[in-house]
Amino acid sequence: MSPRQSDANPGPRSAAAANQPLKRATITQTARKYLLSESGGHCQNPVCRRDLHAIVDGDLVAERAHIIPASTGGPRGDHEPQMDELDRADADNILLLCPTCHTMIDRAPNDFPVELLRDWKRISQDARAAAFGTPTFDSRDEARAYIARLLDANAQVFRAYGPIEGSHDEDRAWLWKDLVKRTIIPNNATIVAFLQANRHLLGADEIALLSQFELHAQQLADRHLNGNWAAATLRFPDGFDKMLEDPQ
Ligand SMILES: [Zn+2]
Known part of the structure:
Protein backbone atom coordinates (compact mmCIF):
# COMPACT_ATOMS: atom_id res chain seq x y z
CA MET A 1 0.00 0.00 0.00
CA SER A 2 1.14 3.46 -0.75
CA PRO A 3 -0.51 6.24 1.23
CA ARG A 4 -0.02 8.71 -1.58
CA GLN A 5 -0.47 11.91 0.23
CA SER A 6 -1.20 14.88 -1.90
CA ASP A 7 -4.68 16.16 -2.59
CA ALA A 8 -3.30 17.76 -5.72
CA ASN A 9 -1.13 15.13 -7.33
CA PRO A 10 0.39 16.56 -10.51
CA GLY A 11 1.29 13.05 -11.83
CA PRO A 12 4.66 12.03 -13.32
CA ARG A 13 7.07 14.80 -14.18
CA SER A 14 6.98 16.02 -17.75
CA ALA A 15 10.17 15.93 -19.82
CA ALA A 16 10.52 19.70 -19.41
CA ALA A 17 10.00 19.49 -15.63
CA ALA A 18 12.64 16.76 -15.38
CA ASN A 19 15.28 19.34 -16.20
CA GLN A 20 14.17 21.62 -13.38
CA PRO A 21 15.58 21.12 -9.86
CA LEU A 22 13.20 19.14 -7.65
CA LYS A 23 11.17 20.94 -5.05
CA ARG A 24 11.45 19.04 -1.81
CA ALA A 25 7.97 17.71 -1.01
CA THR A 26 6.96 17.55 2.65
CA ILE A 27 6.24 14.16 4.20
CA THR A 28 2.55 14.30 5.05
CA GLN A 29 0.96 13.45 8.39
CA THR A 30 -0.63 10.37 6.76
CA ALA A 31 2.78 9.10 5.65
CA ARG A 32 4.21 9.80 9.12
CA LYS A 33 1.44 7.81 10.80
CA TYR A 34 1.80 5.02 8.24
CA LEU A 35 5.55 4.73 8.91
CA LEU A 36 5.06 4.59 12.65
CA SER A 37 2.55 1.79 12.19
CA GLU A 38 4.61 -0.07 9.57
CA SER A 39 7.72 -0.06 11.77
CA GLY A 40 5.89 -0.90 14.99
CA GLY A 41 7.78 2.08 16.46
CA HIS A 42 11.16 0.36 16.14
CA CYS A 43 14.15 1.32 14.00
CA GLN A 44 13.69 -0.40 10.62
CA ASN A 45 17.34 -1.44 10.42
CA PRO A 46 16.87 -5.18 11.22
CA VAL A 47 20.14 -5.42 13.16
CA CYS A 48 19.26 -2.38 15.30
CA ARG A 49 15.51 -2.38 15.96
CA ARG A 50 15.91 0.27 18.64
CA ASP A 51 12.66 1.24 20.35
CA LEU A 52 11.78 4.71 19.05
CA HIS A 53 9.17 5.54 21.67
CA ALA A 54 11.42 7.86 23.69
CA ILE A 55 10.26 11.47 23.47
CA VAL A 56 12.94 14.15 23.20
CA ASP A 57 12.05 17.87 22.90
CA GLY A 58 8.38 17.01 22.54
CA ASP A 59 8.79 14.53 19.65
CA LEU A 60 9.67 10.87 19.14
CA VAL A 61 13.35 10.13 18.50
CA ALA A 62 12.31 8.45 15.23
CA GLU A 63 13.85 9.94 12.08
CA ARG A 64 12.53 9.64 8.55
CA ALA A 65 15.23 8.56 6.10
CA HIS A 66 14.71 8.72 2.32
CA ILE A 67 15.77 5.61 0.38
CA ILE A 68 15.92 7.58 -2.89
CA PRO A 69 16.81 11.06 -1.57
CA ALA A 70 14.41 14.00 -1.49
CA SER A 71 16.56 15.66 -4.16
CA THR A 72 19.05 14.20 -6.65
CA GLY A 73 21.95 15.80 -4.74
CA GLY A 74 21.33 13.59 -1.66
CA PRO A 75 22.80 10.18 -0.77
CA ARG A 76 21.90 7.50 -3.40
CA GLY A 77 20.81 10.41 -5.64
CA ASP A 78 22.05 8.67 -8.81
CA HIS A 79 19.21 6.14 -8.47
CA GLU A 80 16.00 6.74 -10.37
CA PRO A 81 16.71 10.43 -11.13
CA GLN A 82 13.35 10.73 -12.89
CA MET A 83 11.39 10.00 -9.70
CA ASP A 84 9.18 12.99 -8.92
CA GLU A 85 9.21 14.84 -5.61
CA LEU A 86 5.91 13.34 -4.42
CA ASP A 87 7.11 9.75 -4.93
CA ARG A 88 10.27 10.68 -3.07
CA ALA A 89 8.17 11.86 -0.12
CA ASP A 90 5.89 8.79 -0.27
CA ALA A 91 5.98 6.38 2.69
CA ASP A 92 7.12 3.61 0.28
CA ASN A 93 10.40 5.51 -0.16
CA ILE A 94 11.03 6.27 3.50
CA LEU A 95 12.41 4.27 6.40
CA LEU A 96 11.80 5.10 10.03
CA LEU A 97 15.19 4.90 11.71
CA CYS A 98 16.89 5.81 14.95
CA PRO A 99 19.20 8.87 14.65
CA THR A 100 22.34 6.67 14.67
CA CYS A 101 21.19 4.47 11.77
CA HIS A 102 19.95 7.49 9.79
CA THR A 103 23.37 9.16 10.05
CA MET A 104 25.13 5.87 9.23
CA ILE A 105 23.22 5.13 5.99
CA ASP A 106 23.53 8.68 4.67
CA ARG A 107 27.26 9.01 5.46
CA ALA A 108 28.13 5.77 3.67
CA PRO A 109 25.58 5.38 0.87
CA ASN A 110 27.76 2.85 -0.98
CA ASP A 111 27.58 0.53 2.02
CA PHE A 112 23.81 1.06 2.26
CA PRO A 113 22.51 0.89 -1.31
CA VAL A 114 18.86 1.27 -2.35
CA GLU A 115 18.29 -2.51 -2.67
CA LEU A 116 19.52 -3.15 0.88
CA LEU A 117 17.34 -0.38 2.32
CA ARG A 118 14.29 -1.75 0.47
CA ASP A 119 15.07 -5.15 2.01
CA TRP A 120 15.08 -3.52 5.47
CA LYS A 121 11.62 -2.15 4.78
CA ARG A 122 10.29 -5.52 3.67
CA ILE A 123 11.85 -7.31 6.70
CA SER A 124 10.24 -4.76 9.01
CA GLN A 125 6.84 -5.24 7.35
CA ASP A 126 7.17 -9.04 7.63
CA ALA A 127 8.13 -8.80 11.31
CA ARG A 128 5.03 -6.76 12.11
CA ALA A 129 2.79 -9.15 10.16
CA ALA A 130 4.29 -12.15 12.00
CA ALA A 131 3.83 -10.49 15.38
CA PHE A 132 0.27 -9.25 14.95
CA GLY A 133 -1.21 -10.93 11.89
CA THR A 134 -2.77 -14.36 11.45
CA PRO A 135 -0.16 -16.99 10.53
CA THR A 136 -0.79 -19.39 7.65
CA PHE A 137 0.73 -22.85 7.36
CA ASP A 138 1.42 -25.39 4.63
CA SER A 139 0.77 -28.48 6.75
ZN1 LIG B 1 18.77 2.08 14.42
Whole structure:
Protein backbone atom coordinates (compact mmCIF):
# COMPACT_ATOMS: atom_id res chain seq x y z
CA MET A 1 0.00 0.00 0.00
CA SER A 2 1.14 3.46 -0.75
CA PRO A 3 -0.51 6.24 1.23
CA ARG A 4 -0.02 8.71 -1.58
CA GLN A 5 -0.47 11.91 0.23
CA SER A 6 -1.20 14.88 -1.90
CA ASP A 7 -4.68 16.16 -2.59
CA ALA A 8 -3.30 17.76 -5.72
CA ASN A 9 -1.13 15.13 -7.33
CA PRO A 10 0.39 16.56 -10.51
CA GLY A 11 1.29 13.05 -11.83
CA PRO A 12 4.66 12.03 -13.32
CA ARG A 13 7.07 14.80 -14.18
CA SER A 14 6.98 16.02 -17.75
CA ALA A 15 10.17 15.93 -19.82
CA ALA A 16 10.52 19.70 -19.41
CA ALA A 17 10.00 19.49 -15.63
CA ALA A 18 12.64 16.76 -15.38
CA ASN A 19 15.28 19.34 -16.20
CA GLN A 20 14.17 21.62 -13.38
CA PRO A 21 15.58 21.12 -9.86
CA LEU A 22 13.20 19.14 -7.65
CA LYS A 23 11.17 20.94 -5.05
CA ARG A 24 11.45 19.04 -1.81
CA ALA A 25 7.97 17.71 -1.01
CA THR A 26 6.96 17.55 2.65
CA ILE A 27 6.24 14.16 4.20
CA THR A 28 2.55 14.30 5.05
CA GLN A 29 0.96 13.45 8.39
CA THR A 30 -0.63 10.37 6.76
CA ALA A 31 2.78 9.10 5.65
CA ARG A 32 4.21 9.80 9.12
CA LYS A 33 1.44 7.81 10.80
CA TYR A 34 1.80 5.02 8.24
CA LEU A 35 5.55 4.73 8.91
CA LEU A 36 5.06 4.59 12.65
CA SER A 37 2.55 1.79 12.19
CA GLU A 38 4.61 -0.07 9.57
CA SER A 39 7.72 -0.06 11.77
CA GLY A 40 5.89 -0.90 14.99
CA GLY A 41 7.78 2.08 16.46
CA HIS A 42 11.16 0.36 16.14
CA CYS A 43 14.15 1.32 14.00
CA GLN A 44 13.69 -0.40 10.62
CA ASN A 45 17.34 -1.44 10.42
CA PRO A 46 16.87 -5.18 11.22
CA VAL A 47 20.14 -5.42 13.16
CA CYS A 48 19.26 -2.38 15.30
CA ARG A 49 15.51 -2.38 15.96
CA ARG A 50 15.91 0.27 18.64
CA ASP A 51 12.66 1.24 20.35
CA LEU A 52 11.78 4.71 19.05
CA HIS A 53 9.17 5.54 21.67
CA ALA A 54 11.42 7.86 23.69
CA ILE A 55 10.26 11.47 23.47
CA VAL A 56 12.94 14.15 23.20
CA ASP A 57 12.05 17.87 22.90
CA GLY A 58 8.38 17.01 22.54
CA ASP A 59 8.79 14.53 19.65
CA LEU A 60 9.67 10.87 19.14
CA VAL A 61 13.35 10.13 18.50
CA ALA A 62 12.31 8.45 15.23
CA GLU A 63 13.85 9.94 12.08
CA ARG A 64 12.53 9.64 8.55
CA ALA A 65 15.23 8.56 6.10
CA HIS A 66 14.71 8.72 2.32
CA ILE A 67 15.77 5.61 0.38
CA ILE A 68 15.92 7.58 -2.89
CA PRO A 69 16.81 11.06 -1.57
CA ALA A 70 14.41 14.00 -1.49
CA SER A 71 16.56 15.66 -4.16
CA THR A 72 19.05 14.20 -6.65
CA GLY A 73 21.95 15.80 -4.74
CA GLY A 74 21.33 13.59 -1.66
CA PRO A 75 22.80 10.18 -0.77
CA ARG A 76 21.90 7.50 -3.40
CA GLY A 77 20.81 10.41 -5.64
CA ASP A 78 22.05 8.67 -8.81
CA HIS A 79 19.21 6.14 -8.47
CA GLU A 80 16.00 6.74 -10.37
CA PRO A 81 16.71 10.43 -11.13
CA GLN A 82 13.35 10.73 -12.89
CA MET A 83 11.39 10.00 -9.70
CA ASP A 84 9.18 12.99 -8.92
CA GLU A 85 9.21 14.84 -5.61
CA LEU A 86 5.91 13.34 -4.42
CA ASP A 87 7.11 9.75 -4.93
CA ARG A 88 10.27 10.68 -3.07
CA ALA A 89 8.17 11.86 -0.12
CA ASP A 90 5.89 8.79 -0.27
CA ALA A 91 5.98 6.38 2.69
CA ASP A 92 7.12 3.61 0.28
CA ASN A 93 10.40 5.51 -0.16
CA ILE A 94 11.03 6.27 3.50
CA LEU A 95 12.41 4.27 6.40
CA LEU A 96 11.80 5.10 10.03
CA LEU A 97 15.19 4.90 11.71
CA CYS A 98 16.89 5.81 14.95
CA PRO A 99 19.20 8.87 14.65
CA THR A 100 22.34 6.67 14.67
CA CYS A 101 21.19 4.47 11.77
CA HIS A 102 19.95 7.49 9.79
CA THR A 103 23.37 9.16 10.05
CA MET A 104 25.13 5.87 9.23
CA ILE A 105 23.22 5.13 5.99
CA ASP A 106 23.53 8.68 4.67
CA ARG A 107 27.26 9.01 5.46
CA ALA A 108 28.13 5.77 3.67
CA PRO A 109 25.58 5.38 0.87
CA ASN A 110 27.76 2.85 -0.98
CA ASP A 111 27.58 0.53 2.02
CA PHE A 112 23.81 1.06 2.26
CA PRO A 113 22.51 0.89 -1.31
CA VAL A 114 18.86 1.27 -2.35
CA GLU A 115 18.29 -2.51 -2.67
CA LEU A 116 19.52 -3.15 0.88
CA LEU A 117 17.34 -0.38 2.32
CA ARG A 118 14.29 -1.75 0.47
CA ASP A 119 15.07 -5.15 2.01
CA TRP A 120 15.08 -3.52 5.47
CA LYS A 121 11.62 -2.15 4.78
CA ARG A 122 10.29 -5.52 3.67
CA ILE A 123 11.85 -7.31 6.70
CA SER A 124 10.24 -4.76 9.01
CA GLN A 125 6.84 -5.24 7.35
CA ASP A 126 7.17 -9.04 7.63
CA ALA A 127 8.13 -8.80 11.31
CA ARG A 128 5.03 -6.76 12.11
CA ALA A 129 2.79 -9.15 10.16
CA ALA A 130 4.29 -12.15 12.00
CA ALA A 131 3.83 -10.49 15.38
CA PHE A 132 0.27 -9.25 14.95
CA GLY A 133 -1.21 -10.93 11.89
CA THR A 134 -2.77 -14.36 11.45
CA PRO A 135 -0.16 -16.99 10.53
CA THR A 136 -0.79 -19.39 7.65
CA PHE A 137 0.73 -22.85 7.36
CA ASP A 138 1.42 -25.39 4.63
CA SER A 139 0.77 -28.48 6.75
CA ARG A 140 -2.17 -29.62 8.86
CA ASP A 141 0.18 -30.71 11.66
CA GLU A 142 1.59 -27.20 12.12
CA ALA A 143 -1.87 -25.66 11.92
CA ARG A 144 -3.23 -28.19 14.43
CA ALA A 145 -0.41 -27.37 16.86
CA TYR A 146 -1.31 -23.67 16.58
CA ILE A 147 -5.03 -24.02 17.35
CA ALA A 148 -4.68 -26.92 19.81
CA ARG A 149 -3.51 -24.60 22.60
CA LEU A 150 -6.50 -22.30 22.06
CA LEU A 151 -9.00 -25.15 21.94
CA ASP A 152 -7.39 -26.72 25.02
CA ALA A 153 -7.53 -23.46 26.96
CA ASN A 154 -11.23 -23.08 26.19
CA ALA A 155 -11.94 -26.75 27.01
CA GLN A 156 -10.24 -26.38 30.39
CA VAL A 157 -12.35 -23.35 31.27
CA PHE A 158 -15.50 -25.17 30.20
CA ARG A 159 -14.63 -28.31 32.21
CA ALA A 160 -13.78 -26.31 35.34
CA TYR A 161 -16.55 -23.69 35.28
CA GLY A 162 -18.99 -24.42 32.47
CA PRO A 163 -22.70 -24.66 33.26
CA ILE A 164 -23.91 -28.06 34.53
CA GLU A 165 -27.44 -28.98 33.63
CA GLY A 166 -29.75 -29.17 36.65
CA SER A 167 -27.38 -27.47 39.10
CA HIS A 168 -26.72 -23.85 39.95
CA ASP A 169 -23.69 -22.64 41.86
CA GLU A 170 -23.47 -18.83 42.17
CA ASP A 171 -19.66 -18.70 42.40
CA ARG A 172 -19.17 -21.10 39.53
CA ALA A 173 -21.64 -19.12 37.39
CA TRP A 174 -19.82 -15.86 38.15
CA LEU A 175 -16.41 -17.34 37.27
CA TRP A 176 -17.83 -18.83 34.10
CA LYS A 177 -19.18 -15.48 32.94
CA ASP A 178 -15.88 -13.79 33.75
CA LEU A 179 -13.78 -16.39 31.90
CA VAL A 180 -16.08 -16.45 28.89
CA LYS A 181 -15.35 -12.75 28.40
CA ARG A 182 -11.64 -12.92 29.20
CA THR A 183 -10.63 -16.22 27.64
CA ILE A 184 -13.23 -17.99 25.54
CA ILE A 185 -14.55 -15.11 23.40
CA PRO A 186 -11.07 -13.76 22.46
CA ASN A 187 -9.80 -17.31 21.77
CA ASN A 188 -12.85 -18.04 19.61
CA ALA A 189 -12.18 -14.92 17.53
CA THR A 190 -8.56 -16.03 17.03
CA ILE A 191 -9.63 -19.59 16.14
CA VAL A 192 -12.14 -18.36 13.53
CA ALA A 193 -9.67 -15.89 11.97
CA PHE A 194 -6.97 -18.57 11.93
CA LEU A 195 -9.11 -21.26 10.32
CA GLN A 196 -10.45 -18.81 7.73
CA ALA A 197 -6.87 -17.85 6.83
CA ASN A 198 -5.95 -21.56 6.61
CA ARG A 199 -9.05 -22.80 4.75
CA HIS A 200 -6.77 -24.37 2.13
CA LEU A 201 -5.92 -27.06 4.71
CA LEU A 202 -9.52 -27.93 5.64
CA GLY A 203 -11.67 -30.71 4.24
CA ALA A 204 -15.29 -30.11 3.20
CA ASP A 205 -16.62 -31.55 6.50
CA GLU A 206 -14.31 -29.24 8.45
CA ILE A 207 -15.44 -26.19 6.50
CA ALA A 208 -19.04 -27.08 7.41
CA LEU A 209 -18.01 -27.49 11.08
CA LEU A 210 -16.27 -24.12 10.97
CA SER A 211 -19.51 -22.44 9.81
CA GLN A 212 -21.35 -23.99 12.77
CA PHE A 213 -18.60 -22.90 15.14
CA GLU A 214 -18.71 -19.33 13.81
CA LEU A 215 -22.41 -19.16 14.54
CA HIS A 216 -21.88 -20.63 18.02
CA ALA A 217 -19.07 -18.13 18.74
CA GLN A 218 -21.14 -15.20 17.47
CA GLN A 219 -24.13 -16.16 19.63
CA LEU A 220 -21.96 -16.73 22.72
CA ALA A 221 -20.41 -13.27 22.27
CA ASP A 222 -23.84 -11.74 21.70
CA ARG A 223 -25.10 -13.18 25.00
CA HIS A 224 -22.09 -12.37 27.14
CA LEU A 225 -21.02 -9.04 25.64
CA ASN A 226 -24.34 -7.59 24.53
CA GLY A 227 -26.56 -9.17 27.18
CA ASN A 228 -28.81 -10.80 24.60
CA TRP A 229 -29.87 -13.79 26.72
CA ALA A 230 -33.24 -14.26 25.03
CA ALA A 231 -32.09 -16.17 21.97
CA ALA A 232 -31.24 -19.86 22.25
CA THR A 233 -27.64 -20.52 21.25
CA LEU A 234 -26.08 -23.20 19.16
CA ARG A 235 -23.89 -25.46 21.28
CA PHE A 236 -20.17 -26.02 20.63
CA PRO A 237 -20.32 -28.29 17.54
CA ASP A 238 -19.47 -31.97 18.07
CA GLY A 239 -16.06 -32.84 16.63
CA PHE A 240 -14.82 -29.24 16.41
CA ASP A 241 -12.19 -29.96 19.08
CA LYS A 242 -10.67 -32.52 16.66
CA MET A 243 -10.29 -29.90 13.90
CA LEU A 244 -7.20 -30.59 11.70
CA GLU A 245 -6.33 -33.64 13.81
CA ASP A 246 -6.84 -36.46 11.27
CA PRO A 247 -4.69 -36.62 8.18
CA GLN A 248 -6.82 -35.74 5.13
ZN1 LIG B 1 18.77 2.08 14.42
